[in-house]
Every structure is written in C-alpha cells, then in structure tokens.
Amino acid sequence: MSLLAVEDLSVEFRTRRGVARVLDRVSLGIERGQTLGVVGESGCGKSVTALAMLRLIASPPGRITGGRVHFDGRDLLALSEDEMRQVRGNRVSMIFQEPMTSLNPAYTVGDQIAESVRLHQGLTRREAIERAAQMLDAVSIPDPARRVHEYPHQFSGGMRQRVMIAMALACQPDLLVADEPTTALDVTVQAQIFDLISELREKTGTAVMLITHDMGAVAEMTDRVAVMYAGHVVESAAVADVLREPLHPYTRGLIACAPGARTVAPGQLLDEIPGTVPSLVERGAGCLFAERCAHVQPRCRAELPPHSEPAPGRTVMCWLHTQ
Amino acid sequence: MQRTLVTVLRRLALAVGLVLAVLAVNFTLIHAAPGDPALVIAGEMGGADEATMATIRKTYGLDRPLHEQFFTYLGKSVRGDLGTSYTYNRPVIDLILGRLGPTVLLVLTALLCAIVIGTGLGVLASRRPDSFGSGVVTVFSLVGYAMPVFWTGILLVILFGKVWPVMPIAGMRDVRAFGAGPWQAALDVAHHLVLPAATLAIVYLAQYSRLSRASMLEVLGSDYIRTARAKGLSDAVVTFKHALRNALMPIVTIAGLQFGNLISGAVLVETVFSWPGLGTLALDAILGRDYPTLLGVLTFSAILVIVANLITDLSYRWIDPRLRGR
Incomplete structure (x- = not known):
C-alpha cells in the first residue's frame, strides 16, 4: 500500500471574478521512502495540492470540494481537526519557499524546533532543546549548542532553510513536503540544500514530495514525477521515463526550457512555452493547454482529455495518447 | 544582558535631559506670559510704593538676570522645591x-x-x-x-x-x-x-x-x-x-x-x-x-x-x- 495516495482532489477558491477551480481531480501517490517531484509553472496548483493534503488551505476563500487523501491507510480529509493536528508536523511535515519569513522572529530557533517535539513526542523543555541542538547538528549548522538559543534574524537565508529542515525532521515524519525549498536561495546554497535533503532522506527513510519548477532538481533527486498544469496532473511517471520520452507536449516544453537540456550557443535564447496559464475562473470545455500547444487538434478545444495509461505506472492526460 | 543595561542607562540619561528641557520651557513660558509677579504680589498686599516694589523684587530674586533666576529655579526644582501654592498656601x-x-x-x-x-x-x-x-x-x-x-x-x-x-x-x-x-x-x-x-x-x-x-x-x-x-x-x-x-x-x-x-x-x-x-x-x-x-x-x-x-x-x-x- 502506498504511503500517500491522493485521489481526485479538487479545490476551489472564491475570488472577485468568480469561483476558480484551482485543483481539478488531482491524483498522485508516494511510496514509503520514495521521492516524488511535482513540477509545473507558477500558479499550476503545486503548493495548493500540498496545503490541501494537510488541510491548511485558508477557508474562506478556499474549499476542498472533493477527493480523498489516503495517508498510511487513513483518509486525512475525514479526520477530525484534533486528529489532523497529530498528523501535521509529526507524520507529515512541510518546509516552505521563503526561509526568510517562515520562522517566527519573536522566538529562538531552538524554541521553534523544540515546540513540535514537545507537542508530538511529549519531551520536557530541556530534552526538547537538546533534541533541537542535535537536529541543528544534523543539518550541519556549526556550534549548535550555542546557536540553538539564537533568533532567526541571526541566521542567513540558507541557514534558516536548514533550520526549517531541522524543524520538519525533528519528529521523524514519514513524509516531508518541500515546497520549492530553494527558490529564494542563491544557486550555490540551492545545491547544498538539495544535497542535505537527499542525505537526510537516505539516513531516515523519509519519503519526500519535492515541489519545484526546476527540471534539473527533479532529474537529480526524484524517483517519480508528476507534472501539473492549470490544476491538473497532466503526466505522471518514473522520472527516467519522463526524461527519456516525455509524452505530454507541456512536459516536453518544460524539459526543453531547462537550461542545460541542450547545448545553447552564447547569445542564443533558451526555449520557452508560448503564452501563459489560462484563467481558472472561466475554464473552457477543452484541454487547458490547447491554446499553447503545438499539436492542437479540433477535439482538444472541445473536450477535456481523460487520464490514459499508455504503460503500467504511467499516466498522461492528452488526446495524442488516447487509443 | 549587558547591552540591555547600557541601553537602559542611556535612555535614563536622555530622560533626565528631557525633564530639564521641560523645566526650561515651562520657565520660559511663564516669563514670556504678560504680567509682573511683583505687581501681583503687591496687589495681594493691597498696593505698594516704588521702594516696597524694590524690596519685593529683591526678596524673590526678581531683580536678578533671567538666566540666574533660571538656575535658582532649576536648583530648587531638582531638590524638590517647586515653590508655594498661592491658593492653598502649601508647598506645591x-x-x-x-x-x-x-x-x-x-x-x-x-x-x-x-x-x-x-x-x-x-x-x-x-x-x-x-x-x-x-x-x-x-x-x-x-x-x-x-x-x-x-x-x-x-x-x-x-x-x-x-x-x-x-x-x-x-x-x-x-x-x-x-x-x-x-x-x-x-x-x-x-x-x-x-x-x-x-x-x-x-x-x-x-x-x-x-x-x-x-x-x-x-x-x-x-x-x-x-x-x-x-x-x-x-x-x-x-x-x-x-x-x-x-x-x-x-x-x-x-x-x-x-x-x-x-x-x-x-x-x-x-x-x-x-x-x-x-x-x-x-x-x-x-x-x-x-x-x-x-x-x-x-x-x-x-x-x-x-x-x-x-x-x-x-x-x-x-x-x-x-x-x-x-
């Protein structure tokens, strides 16, 4: 049985212009100890998927309108708020895009790490601070015994993301959701953070859901990948298969856009996908990628393609691959 | 901790300076206001001639230059002497x-x-x-x-x-x-x-x-x-x-x-x-x-x-x- 199986998860947001269907029957799964990459451009629903899984969508304006989130045999969407709180930070933890603002400026990093350990594992304050120092050591922060008593503003961005990771892993969760953990960081620091996540994953056996728009990171770090576009999972497969033979035109575009995907001569522009993500409020009947797709057919504009399974363990949502 | 102490001391020193400034402004205001205190006192006494006026001025130090009066006022204020109330006839x-x-x-x-x-x-x-x-x-x-x-x-x-x-x-x-x-x-x-x-x-x-x-x-x-x-x-x-x-x-x-x-x-x-x-x-x-x-x-x-x-x-x-x- 999968550790996590999201089935047909749908989320709507009330906006001034109408109801936006931000997630439309999203399905994805993660096995124990596995890493799943979730890729797509900004606004495609990657972060909302993660937040909805943990029921952290602000409501109103957001609302989960359907689906199931099976985690370790239980449907998280059916749990009481109290039961849900025992899952958050304990069995599933999350790190976010903005290390600079994701830590509370008023408390020491030690207090903030210790807080989850005390809550979920019933440690005393002293034991919890000790555990916090061990965690800082585990994420390679030098002099952890001293730094555990320092405040977030005394750490750099990369260091703060390490603190976030320490906090997320302090309760030894089964699943770590990393929502673009390196987007706000320098390129050199990005590599360090990715290395750290890989290293800790190997050590602890935690499954990882890595949300990113960086195809390079997906290629390096993940076992499977789910490509999202406008609230749909348009393709999902083992990462090697996707890189070797991307089926959905959007996936092909994403791979072509990644610097380093092919040799680019100096002065030559990188590839791009023309157009932008369509409005989620006024969805047409057809495929949402149709307007940007090079292979568009009349049918694409009239009817939403179904999820088809061209090979075992591989799904794609495109009329080109439905036979 | 030490930093906090230093800050507290610095703020205290500033506060003392501010109180002195307030005293100075108050003093100036009262002297800028129209009216001669000696005349007021003489009026309370039921009138006085020039010689008595001079005595009053001398008694209350009103014949001294303004800055000297200010320092006397300041010195007394610091020692807690804010003068005597006209109405209640008790120390202010x-x-x-x-x-x-x-x-x-x-x-x-x-x-x-x-x-x-x-x-x-x-x-x-x-x-x-x-x-x-x-x-x-x-x-x-x-x-x-x-x-x-x-x-x-x-x-x-x-x-x-x-x-x-x-x-x-x-x-x-x-x-x-x-x-x-x-x-x-x-x-x-x-x-x-x-x-x-x-x-x-x-x-x-x-x-x-x-x-x-x-x-x-x-x-x-x-x-x-x-x-x-x-x-x-x-x-x-x-x-x-x-x-x-x-x-x-x-x-x-x-x-x-x-x-x-x-x-x-x-x-x-x-x-x-x-x-x-x-x-x-x-x-x-x-x-x-x-x-x-x-x-x-x-x-x-x-x-x-x-x-x-x-x-x-x-x-x-x-x-x-x-x-x-x-």
Whole structure:
C-alpha cells in the first residue's frame, strides 16, 4: 500500500471574478521512502495540492470540494481537526519557499524546533532543546549548542532553510513536503540544500514530495514525477521515463526550457512555452493547454482529455495518447 | 544582558535631559506670559510704593538676570522645591504628591483595561474577520471612538447616579468608610474607580480593538503562521503565542504615544467625577491663576509621559528580539 495516495482532489477558491477551480481531480501517490517531484509553472496548483493534503488551505476563500487523501491507510480529509493536528508536523511535515519569513522572529530557533517535539513526542523543555541542538547538528549548522538559543534574524537565508529542515525532521515524519525549498536561495546554497535533503532522506527513510519548477532538481533527486498544469496532473511517471520520452507536449516544453537540456550557443535564447496559464475562473470545455500547444487538434478545444495509461505506472492526460 | 543595561542607562540619561528641557520651557513660558509677579504680589498686599516694589523684587530674586533666576529655579526644582501654592498656601510638591497617586491609579487602570479588553476584542474579531461578531466589535469601536470623554462621563453619571444608582459618581472614598480596615478602604476606592476608569477606558479601548484587529489580520497572513499551523499547533497556540506577540508592536507604540493624551483625558474625567487627582488640581490652578502649582503639575505630567515612553522603548526590546542588538 502506498504511503500517500491522493485521489481526485479538487479545490476551489472564491475570488472577485468568480469561483476558480484551482485543483481539478488531482491524483498522485508516494511510496514509503520514495521521492516524488511535482513540477509545473507558477500558479499550476503545486503548493495548493500540498496545503490541501494537510488541510491548511485558508477557508474562506478556499474549499476542498472533493477527493480523498489516503495517508498510511487513513483518509486525512475525514479526520477530525484534533486528529489532523497529530498528523501535521509529526507524520507529515512541510518546509516552505521563503526561509526568510517562515520562522517566527519573536522566538529562538531552538524554541521553534523544540515546540513540535514537545507537542508530538511529549519531551520536557530541556530534552526538547537538546533534541533541537542535535537536529541543528544534523543539518550541519556549526556550534549548535550555542546557536540553538539564537533568533532567526541571526541566521542567513540558507541557514534558516536548514533550520526549517531541522524543524520538519525533528519528529521523524514519514513524509516531508518541500515546497520549492530553494527558490529564494542563491544557486550555490540551492545545491547544498538539495544535497542535505537527499542525505537526510537516505539516513531516515523519509519519503519526500519535492515541489519545484526546476527540471534539473527533479532529474537529480526524484524517483517519480508528476507534472501539473492549470490544476491538473497532466503526466505522471518514473522520472527516467519522463526524461527519456516525455509524452505530454507541456512536459516536453518544460524539459526543453531547462537550461542545460541542450547545448545553447552564447547569445542564443533558451526555449520557452508560448503564452501563459489560462484563467481558472472561466475554464473552457477543452484541454487547458490547447491554446499553447503545438499539436492542437479540433477535439482538444472541445473536450477535456481523460487520464490514459499508455504503460503500467504511467499516466498522461492528452488526446495524442488516447487509443 | 549587558547591552540591555547600557541601553537602559542611556535612555535614563536622555530622560533626565528631557525633564530639564521641560523645566526650561515651562520657565520660559511663564516669563514670556504678560504680567509682573511683583505687581501681583503687591496687589495681594493691597498696593505698594516704588521702594516696597524694590524690596519685593529683591526678596524673590526678581531683580536678578533671567538666566540666574533660571538656575535658582532649576536648583530648587531638582531638590524638590517647586515653590508655594498661592491658593492653598502649601508647598506645591506636597500638593502634587498627594494627588499623584489617584491620577496614576486612574490612568493605569484605564490603560490596562483598554489594552487588555481592546486587544482581546481585536484578536477575537481577527479570527473571523467577516463574521457578525467582528462587525459588532467594529461598530462598538467606532461608536466608542466617536464619543467625547466628558460626554461619556456625564452619560454614565446619569445612568449610574439616577437611573440605576449602584455606583458612586463622585470622589474617591466614601466618608462613611473612613476608619475602616485596609481591605474595606481598598474596596471602597475600587468601587469609586469603576465609572471614571470606564469613561477613560472606552475611547482607548475602541482604538486598541481596531488596531489589534488590523495588526492581527496582517500577522495571521504571514509565512511563519503557516509554519506554525503546519507543525500541528492548536488554533489557540497559533493565535496567542505565535501571532499576538508579533501583533503587539503597534499596540505598544500607540500605548506609549497616547499616554500623554490619557493624562489630558484624565483632567476631564477627574473634573466630571470630582476625582482628587492632578487633573482637578491643574484645573483649580488655572482658574485661580496659581502659577507655581500649574508649573508643578505640568512638570509632573511631563515626567509621567517620559517614564511611559521609556517603558515603551524597553518593551519593544522584549517583544522583538531583532531590536536587542541596538
């Protein structure tokens, strides 16, 4: 049985212009100890998927309108708020895009790490601070015994993301959701953070859901990948298969856009996908990628393609691959 | 720790300088005002010739150059001698010290109620900003904010003095309670305190509830609140531990800045409720042209405001660790 199986998860947001269907029957799964990459451009629903899984969508304006989130045999969407709180930070933890603002400026990093350990594992304050120092050591922060008593503003961005990771892993969760953990960081620091996540994953056996728009990171770090576009999972497969033979035109575009995907001569522009993500409020009947797709057919504009399974363990949502 | 001590000492030195500046401004103002004190004294005596006038000037040091007079005044003030009241014919410092307690009691009670209740209402309103309860808090705040202090006071006097006479509407102690035990006396004062403190608190309560609602709404939308929720913390811990502490900054700022307004509000409230504080003393001094007393009250009000600002400054450092290094 999968550790996590999201089935047909749908989320709507009330906006001034109408109801936006931000997630439309999203399905994805993660096995124990596995890493799943979730890729797509900004606004495609990657972060909302993660937040909805943990029921952290602000409501109103957001609302989960359907689906199931099976985690370790239980449907998280059916749990009481109290039961849900025992899952958050304990069995599933999350790190976010903005290390600079994701830590509370008023408390020491030690207090903030210790807080989850005390809550979920019933440690005393002293034991919890000790555990916090061990965690800082585990994420390679030098002099952890001293730094555990320092405040977030005394750490750099990369260091703060390490603190976030320490906090997320302090309760030894089964699943770590990393929502673009390196987007706000320098390129050199990005590599360090990715290395750290890989290293800790190997050590602890935690499954990882890595949300990113960086195809390079997906290629390096993940076992499977789910490509999202406008609230749909348009393709999902083992990462090697996707890189070797991307089926959905959007996936092909994403791979072509990644610097380093092919040799680019100096002065030559990188590839791009023309157009932008369509409005989620006024969805047409057809495929949402149709307007940007090079292979568009009349049918694409009239009817939403179904999820088809061209090979075992591989799904794609495109009329080109439905036979 | 040492840094904090150094800061406290530096702020204290600044505060002392500020008090001296206030003394200088007060002194200058009184001398810039029209009228010759010697003439006033001579008038009280029933008239005097030139020679007597000269004696008066010599006795009170009024024949000395202005800067010399200032330093004499300063020296005496520092030693606690603020002169003698014309009206009460007693040392001003004794009058003020007798009235300081009631005013501080009134102002601090009102401030505390306003901050605690106002912030509490604001926090409640911020948790469901579109709810009916939040709307009630908003309306209540706007009404409270719009009512002038003296008018609220008079309304309360009518309500609790005439319609529903359960609260004393004047003074600080009941004559019948004199000679009772200390607990009885404290209860008596507390009973008398209710209406004046409530009057003064309502306006500020309204401001704090508006302010804390806005401040909480901003903080609740921040990334670290999402982190706290993702940790599995309960709503109460997220609201009161993680959000409120960060939302306190503007509340403390306003509390410090408004302390002066609160004291001037106290003048009105004390007048309406005959509260024996600095406010009624100041009003009497103005009406009776009792300059030494007025100067003394002004100086003490300034000191109270300066102390309040000092406390504000220091609480910033407690609330926001980022300010501790400065």
